[in-house]
Amino acid sequence: MTQPIAILGRGQLGWMLRRAGDRIGANVQLLDPQAPEQPAPDTLITVESEHWPDNEGTRALRQHPGWQNAKTLDTLPSRILQKTLLDELQLPTAPWCRPKVSDSAEDVHNTLGPDFLLKTDRGGYDGRGQLRVKAAENTALPGWKNEAIAESAIAFDTEVSLVGARGRDGQCVFYHLTENYHRQGVLTVSLNQPERFAALQPAAEAMLTKLMTHLDYVGVMAMECFLVGDQLLINELAPRVHNSGHWTQDGAAICQFELHLRALLGWPMPKPHERGTTAMVNLLGMEHQKEWLTVPGARLYWYNKVCQPGRKMGHINLQHPDPKVIAQWLRTLPLPKEYDASREWALERLTS
Ligand code: ATP
Ligand code: MG
Numbered sequence: 001m002t003q004p005i006a007i008l009g010r011g012q013l014g015w016m017l018r019r020a021g022d023r024i025g026a027n028v029q030l031l032d033p034q035a036p037e038q039p040a041p042d043t044l045i046t047v048e049s050e051h052w053p054d055n056e057g058t059r060a061l062r063q064h065p066g067w068q069n070a071k072t073l074d075t076l077p078s079r080i081l082q083k084t085l086l087d088e089l090q091l092p093t094a095p096w097c098r099p100k101v102s103d104s105a106e107d108v109h110n111t112l113g114p115d116f117l118l119k120t121d122r123g124g125y126d127g128r129g130q131l132r133v134k135a136a137e138n139t140a141l142p143g144w145k146n147e148a149i150a151e152s153a154i155a156f157d158t159e160v161s162l163v164g165a166r167g168r169d170g171q172c173v174f175y176h177l178t179e180n181y182h183r184q185g186v187l188t189v190s191l192n193q194p195e196r197f198a199a200l201q202p203a204a205e206a207m208l209t210k211l212m213t214h215l216d217y218v219g220v221m222a223m224e225c226f227l228v229g230d231q232l233l234i235n236e237l238a239p240r241v242h243n244s245g246h247w248t249q250d251g252a253a254i255c256q257f258e259l260h261l262r263a264l265l266g267w268p269m270p271k272p273h274e275r276g277t278t279a280m281v282n283l284l285g286m287e288h289q290k291e292w293l294t295v296p297g298a299r300l301y302w303y304n305k306v307c308q309p310g311r312k313m314g315h316i317n318l319q320h321p322d323p324k325v326i327a328q329w330l331r332t333l334p335l336p337k338e339y340d341a342s343r344e345w346a347l348e349r350l351t352s
Pocket of ligand 1: 094117119124125126127128151152153154155159182184185186187224235236
């Protein structure tokens with residue numbers, strides 16, 4: 001029997017971690033964040049999300065001898081602490097400040113310019129807990145500004161993310177930079193084209209290595225960046241497997257879920273072999289459709305959740321050595337009208 005791993009969380013990320021564990025003989029158990037059982041003392045405890053409810057059970061887990069990455073999980077879930085750490089390590093990020101109780105929008109505009117975002121310190125995800133504030137629109141700041149950061153809006157060329165892992169011996173491995181398209185702050189499509197950002201890869205790896213090493217982190221971490229010219233600005237860090245790494249399930253011989261478990265268990269972590277261009281489409285706020293399965297290359301992952309507007313219900317990976325074939329599959333994939341811009345964005349890249 002291998003050393004047990006418990007994941008705090010039973011959402012899709014927990015489920016995909018367990019599924020990856022089943023394949024390689026790792027012993028993975030999922031814990032209900034509302035009332036987690038206390039695992040056996042030799043269990044390694046990791047999280048599917050850096051935000052979890054505060055209750056008796058989760059407080060006890062943090063005292064468990066197997067609780068992993070305490071320093072990281074005490075720091076990154078707070079945008080204030082995360083941004084402070086980036087500044088300390090002199091890693092580039094969007095200019096930011098902490099609005100004071102007495103600050104008006106104009107005060108913040110004076111510091112950050114005519115267009116900024118207010119982001120809650122904790123708990124935001126999928127674009128929630130964010131407010132865009134433009135000088136031209138005379139927006140009043142909401143009551144939660146004291147528990148938020150303000151951040152300049154960046155006129156980025158595109159968004160990329162780096163997913164990598166650090167092992168117990170301090171060695172780090174990475175996938176190629178992935179390009180991401182968001183609709184209203186929520187990821188719709190990720191594209192992995194290994195050569196596309198080859199020139200930025202060393203700088204990106206150096207940034208995430210510095211962070212993971214500083215935090216003495218073990219496991220998979222994702223670094224979301226804005227790309228402005230040839231400059232990477234860190235948008236945010238996720239100390240866990242990440243939506244922009246889902247393509248690795250079909251585009252790499254070791255997917256991000258397996259890599260996270262290998263890192264925690266101290267198992268071998270060679271640089272994952274990648275299969276070439278891979279696309280991932282998030283299925284947001286829609287019911288299951290068997291018609292997706294008419295596309296020969298569509299690999300569907302369905303999360304079996306109750307459908308709500310905008311909710312991540314599943315994803316589809318498309319992988320083929322020839323990007324033109326992926327483009328053809330993507331053209332025929334049944335998707336609602338709201339996906340037109342996301343699909344066009346990906347087709348442009350796959351066919352150029
Ligand atoms: P998730 O958990 O899905 O990654 P989130 O709620 O944590 O999202 P962010 O990653 O901070 O939120 O923002 C979501 C998206 O909103 C970004 O990927 C980007 O498209 C846009 N965005 C966020 N901050 C900025 C910024 N400073 N300038 C321009 N766009 C931004
Ligand atoms: Mg994000």
